[in-house]
Amino acid sequence: MEPARTTTLAPVTMVLLTITVTTLRLPSKSPGVCSGRGYCSPPVLKKYGPFGAGGGNYFSDVAQDSPVDKMLFWGGSWQDSCQFGAGNYTSPRYPTAGGGQRYFALQKDETFTSVTMYSGGYFNALVAQTSFGRSYSSSGATNGNTFTYNLLQGETIYGFFGYIGGYVYSLGFYVQQLGTGCICNPPYYGPTCNLFNCFGKNFGDPTVCSSGGNCTAADTCVCNPGYSGRNCEIFYCSNRLNNATSACSGRLAGTCASPDNCVCNPGYTGTNCEIYYCNNQLYNTTGVCGSRGTCVAPYYSSAGLCVCPDGYGGPKCDIYGGTNLISVFPVIATTQNAVTYSTCCSSAPCSTPTCYPDYRYFGPYPDPQQVLWEHPPNNGLGYHNIALNRNYLWFSAQVSTGNKNTGSNFAAYVYLDGALAYTSGTITS
Known part of the structure; x- marks a missing residue:
């Protein structure tokens, strides 16, 4: 990979100025953005600078569709001294430009992470090589007063502008700040429009779809065997609707909790909660109430009454x-x-x-x-x-x-x- 390059121009007595830029790439514009259920809020283009001394001719280089991958400079000779980790690497010397235009170019897997501008014509840049997870920086003057500006998270450089002559007099930059996030199409929500509900409950709620199915899309339940209805709320116990008064031998006896599954109240038992006792004898046993009375089903008790x-x-x-x-x-x-x-x-x-x-x-x-x-x-x-x-x-x-x-x-x-x-x-x- 070609290392970063630094231009060194004739010394000029001016105030030292530093600009630090942190950048992020724009999200993909593919159909998968926002889970395909929304769109990104529009980005905002901002202008910072120019920073530096006066004089020179104005220039502007703004990318319209993607972050910049090169920076325009004027004249002078090029020489890079780049540092990789603990070691040093020095690039070849470029010929004198004689006042012509030159570009500081990035590789495809690189992004700007910081920019240092010296109004005397010095220029340093720090870039990140994302494919290898390492970075390198150019050398240059570090003395004098500095000015540092950090971009907000979600911003990236979309162009440079300033004044140039025999050297770079001043430098500014355009940044594009990403929108606030995904704008979701109802009824979807969440940071990437990846969340939705089924009838008021989040799709991941264990009780969604009446605990009888899976919420596969907004208000769309796929019911398990034995369940039916839009919210999988319909099921039967012994061919009786789950909320029927006769299900599970009546509401005093038990509750139809799931298909053919009766949960019996105290004092009742049996598949359909149809069995109860008086005096520890089955309700319909001969002589259970002295052969005179009737065994009445329990009412929130542990046994029936004669x-x-x-x-x-x-x-x-x-x-x-x-x-x-x-x-x-x-x-x-x-x-x-x-x-x-x-x-x-x-x-x-x-x-x-x-x-x-x-x-x-x-x-x-x-x-x-x-x-x-x-x-x-x-x-x-x-x-x-x-x-x-x-x-x-x-x-x-x-x-x-x-x-x-x-x-x-x-x-x-x-x-x-x-x-x-x-x-x-x-x-x-």
Whole structure:
């Protein structure tokens, strides 16, 4: 590779001036720029200088389409002394130009990294040889005052101008600053327009396309087997749509998490969450509720409950309470301030109930279609009654005040004819 060249002219007493230039190549203008989804923002041409003394004739050499690879100089003789790493190399001496024009030329794999201008006619340049990763610089005068200008990152030299005569009087340069980056075509974004979303989620998000496919382009999901829909949001469990109320034996039993994959709630099991137990026995086993009651599916609990016919109660419907006993069964308390239920009948008649923890007693009420819910004394106060229809099955209840006395509000989740319902009211004495 031909080394850099330095021109040495007749000494002139002038102020020493230094210009340092850092350059970068323009990005490719190929279709792959900005990932093919946008375009580079327009570059801006700037002018710096000229720097140096006055006099001479004005010249301008500006490249229009690419960074400059040579620099125009005037007259004198050429002699280069270049340094490579720790060693030295001296180029041949060029003949005297006699005031004619000469160029400082770069090789194809070189770029300007710094330029030093001495207004007395001296010129030094530092170039980078990119293919070998090394650099070399010309020698020259280093004494005197200097002026240094560093180009911004993203700028490159696009031309030189100044005043020349018997030597270079002054020197300036044109630089082209790259634009701010890629201007992306919607809906793409990112520094190189390489990012896009599928329905509000980045294409690399593990939950994109409903976790059931791959986001291959903006709002374009390629679904995995078993998934369908624009966002791969449609799939089935046992031929039931994933968000259908009947999927996985109903929402109380489980959730259809992926194709034919039911995630069962506590108390349920089976491929379709169709299996549950009462008293550690399968719900449809003979005698599971003493051959009298019905095993009701769990409601956010670890087991089902036995619903007993009038006159019977207990976990297996094995407690007889006579005609005054309407129903006895466990109650699941789901909140810290849930009422403590502790009364039931162990024998008929039910004139003096015997207390059993975690059981609830329904007693007689003037209206045959209504029964009483009782909760125990609190702070010395007596029992308080709430009237409910007989076909309500309570699974949780809560009183909204700490004392649970007359006038307190209550709320409960209940089963009404096999369907989950909600009721609320006010405690009466």
